[in-house]
Amino acid sequence: MGWAELFARVLGGESPVEIRAFDGSRTGPPGAEVCVEIRSPLALSHLAAAPGELGLARAYVTGAIEVHGDMYTALAAFPSIALEDVPPSLRRELLVKLAGYRLWWPVRPPAVEHRPRGLRRHSKRRDSEVISYHYDVSNRFYEWVLGPSMTYTCAVYPTATSTLEEAQFTKHDLVARKLGLREGMRLLDVGCGWGGMVMHAAEHYGVRALGVTLSRQQAQWAQKAIAERGLADLAEVRHLDYRDVTETGFDAISSIGLTEHVGLKQLPSYFSFLHDKLVPGGRLLNHCITRPDGSYGARPGKFIGRYVFPDGELEPVGTLVSAMNDNGFEVRHEENLREHYALTLAGWCANLEAHWDEAVAEAGLDRARVWRLYMAACRLGFERNVVQLHQVLGVRLDGTTAHYPLRPSW
Template sequence: MGRIKGVAPRIAGALTVVLGTDQLPLRVRAWDGSVAGPAGAPELVFNSRRAFRRILWSPGQLGLARAYVAGEIDAPGDPFESFAALRSVGRFAEIGPFRRLTVRERWTLLKTVVVLGALGPRPAPPPEEADVVRSGKRHSRSRDAAAISHHYDVGNAFYSMVLGPSMVYSCAVWEYEQAGLDAAQDHKLDLVCRKLGLQPGMRVLDVGCGWGSLALHAAKHYGAAVVGVTLSTEQAAFARKRVIEAGLADRVEIRVQDYRDVDDGPFDAISSIGMSEHVGSAEIGRYAIRLKDLLRPGGRLLNHAISWNAGHTLPDPDSFIPRYVFPDGEMLSLSKMVGALDAAGLEVLDVEALRLHYALTLRAWVRNLEDHWDEAVQAAGAGRVRVWRLYMVVSAVGFETGLTGVNQVLVQRPGGTEPPLRRVGWI
């Protein structure tokens, strides 16, 4: 056998070990200009030996993600193709925590690192990693506030570029694929209001109110009086400004407050959209009871949350999203969410699955990010922008492949007005 020439073939061989596959689904381009892998396949570019040092110390999803965030690996072209290819094979296609390499696989990887001249001490993680907020009691008020700040206080200018004018950071509802992001988000906001049965004068609590979009919609179009709570000071400042500009300060109040500290119920309706993922499996029962206690008899709660679609899956605290995007975040199965709401004494009225809608939403956000790349880097920094690009792309792939789903669960506290015989008014 002839001597291997160039760096790329060695990287490609080592990647098959890391991925746990005999068939590399990517074309590798190395810092010396060499290439390896199937022609026409999505390309990964290794810009630095340091990328392989990261992979040696964290041989899996986290090592690759750190190298990408640091700019040591690039995925030129369509990022969806590159990350879908990675997600399709070997260990990356498996459900659950990343399966560790065997001793023999680690030895093979080490030999490649030595040959490439990449051996050295463990590199420090990129500064965007969230270890700083992963201390203290999990889901204590202070730790939850730090986790929320890490994710949502990136900057309102940055989120405006990604989310667009709607400023809605959750799954849109698309009447058809070409509807456009803003129309789909407006449709989602109205759908939530209709499911909650809002009427003029109703008092509504919006848990995790974000930048105030649902609160504004409910007040403007349905005449509701809305209290929105968030732990993000930047979100609250932005939302309050929008409320004043809309002339709705008499109907919308935005608070920086933990939902567990809300004590001025009862409310006629409660919305919780994209918030319960921050609650955690151990706390979800208390979350459901707390919101039920804040509802008047006959009042409705709509819980909109991402879920695992392939049965219950334990979160891997060393994977990319918990470390960089949602510290302490936990997706639950739909059955666990419904079970918690039911156990709290809430009657289930409706469940709607929106998995493919979130894939469309994420692709729209990625397009927005790509269209404003230079401005986004200026606003939030190159590493943070790379984090968000990777997170949104891999999340879209997860929804498209059915690994994850997103569901709206509508429940009602018993007593008071009975629900309609059928889902008239919100379908």
């Protein structure tokens, strides 16, 4: 049996994808829209050394596997992959076939793989390290992927044909309206990224906005953009852990894409801290990725955990609502935007492909391949309800009064 047939059996099931291997073997429909090329025995060595998605990711990132055609289409064609479930007879066959190659093809993880060590999970120092790993890649690289909005969170599409930029503007404006922003108010944006929400609130609502981020490169980019847009009298972004914000008395807080980095054990202190930063009647909009339920663990798969978001944790939306409710907030509104995140990721994938050569030159081939794989897989995850995106709006009561309209005003 050739390598192509063996690889197809490992993946399981019939697939509309063509598979070709270095030994000349092939399987699947010739001339298919997508072709997976097994370039060396190292591909299956990675699978044997790290069963499941991590081994496949390592094989792709190192170039032992190449995908010709659209990555999203390729991933959608295969069933869920878990080498642990491969029948023992097939695993033995794989190991026997690899036996003649292992000495010549030592398996090493790619250099871009990251495993935090020696620090307490979600300590300030370790959070700073893992955020820097993901976000301090290159502002120029993120410009190629995210587009002019430089917004790395789920957009809100007013129509299915809206552009990514229109959808990101709509998202920021939806957050602003849910928070009831008005001229003269003070906004704190925790985990502010490149300052998109901060600048939107200042420019379109006359709000004095402070954003904080653990990424030094994000803060530098944001401060420059704020100055160039003439918003320095209203907007500011600091390189700072949100837990080190000393100011209080904010009228509103936006948390867009931070909670995924907080962790279950820290949720009570996180929401309590934000509650205490608000004036009575102030609102919090918490926007984050969630699990659809509690039937599987909070930590991501090994590929996402090693290559994309080390220490990331996803909770069911009910856990977040309960944590908000138990730490001072009256929850007023909640909605799931998972289809919007699938559309957002499709836009980012298209941007990466359109600027592939520039992205590779800026961040390196290994990291660009990580992003191609990660974003296509996440798009599929949102479409298939493996993950969701929820916005939850809470109010710090003024005694028993919420200062909230009888019906939502947005």
